[in-house]
Amino acid sequence: EDQVTQSPEALRLQEGESSSLNCSYTVSGLRGLFWYRQDPGKGPEFLFTLYSAGEEKEKERLKATLTKKESFLHITAPKPEDSATYLCAVQETGGSYIPTFGRGTSLIVHP
Amino acid sequence: DTAVSQTPKYLVTQMGNDKSIKCEQNLGHDTMYWYKQDSKKFLKIMFSYNNKELIINETVPNRFSPKSPDKAHLNLHINSLELGDSAVYFCASSQRGTEHYGYTFGSGTRLTVV
Numbered sequence: 735e736d737q738v739t740q741s742p743e744a745l746r747l748q749e750g751e752s753s754s755l756n757c758s759y760t761v762s763g764l765r766g767l768f769w770y771r772q773d774p775g776k777g778p779e780f781l782f783t784l785y786s787a788g789e790e791k792e793k794e795r796l797k798a799t800l801t802k803k804e805s806f807l808h809i810t811a812p813k814p815e816d817s818a819t820y821l822c823a824v825q826e827t828g829g830s831y832i833p834t835f836g837r838g839t840s841l842i843v844h845p
Numbered sequence: 846d847t848a849v850s851q852t853p854k855y856l857v858t859q860m861g862n863d864k865s866i867k868c869e870q871n872l873g874h875d876t877m878y879w880y881k882q883d884s885k886k887f888l889k890i891m892f893s894y895n896n897k898e899l900i901i902n903e904t905v906p907n908r909f910s911p912k913s914p915d916k917a918h919l920n921l922h923i924n925s926l927e928l929g930d931s932a933v934y935f936c937a938s939s940q941r942g943t944e945h946y947g948y949t950f951g952s953g954t955r956l957t958v959v
Contacts, residue, residue, distance in 0.1 A: 766944070766945060768947055772886075776952050777935050777950030777953055778888070778935075778948075780946065780947025780948065780949070785945075831944060832890050832893060832901055835888040835889070837887050838886045840886075
């Protein structure tokens with residue numbers, strides 16, 4: 735069973751159509767949850783770190799939120815340049831500090 | 846200035862060959878990593894080095910041997926390449942104690958074994 739599950743696998747939006755991506759996790763203790771953006775042919779690029787339930791972080795049209803079992807990446811009025819794969823990673827307390835990645839959500843925003 | 850650079854970007858080779866991928870970071874970070882990303886985009890840790898010392902070695906075949914000559918470099922040598930080794934390999938770096946800033950990844954090396 736995957737510790738980190740992202741949904742949907744793929745999402746197509748029209749420009750301006752807001753939506754949310756989900757990352758659910760099943761670790762006994764959360765040290766940190768990370769969001770990354772990955773463009774085709776590039777490495778993941780760090781976006782946010784969240785640590786505790788109720789925390790929120792924002793960057794331009796993106797807002798990440800965290801509950802005890804999942805995180806959402808809200809995209810408000812997306813533009814075509816927001817098209818990318820969004821990866822979530824979870825760092826567990828007490829073990830290796832290496833985050834475990836989910837399989838990502840591929841987002842395409844049509845003009 | 847490229848923060849984490851990998852060479853080569855593409856590598857096509859035959860089964861049974863030996864190949865190396867090089868990685869260098871100019872961020873002054875003390876920890877470097879190798880990740881493998883399969884065709885379904887799943888990013889899995891292979892190795893982690895801190896100040897040239899191996900600290901994480903996931904269940905990777907011993908045909909894969911990382912080498913860190915100094916804390917700015919982490920190379921990956923692969924012996925007897927197999928079809929299943931085809932993937933994109935990413936190098937990344939971070940500074941211990943500041944992982945909340947995330948990892949900095951290179952652009953990847955796409956390895957194709959034929």
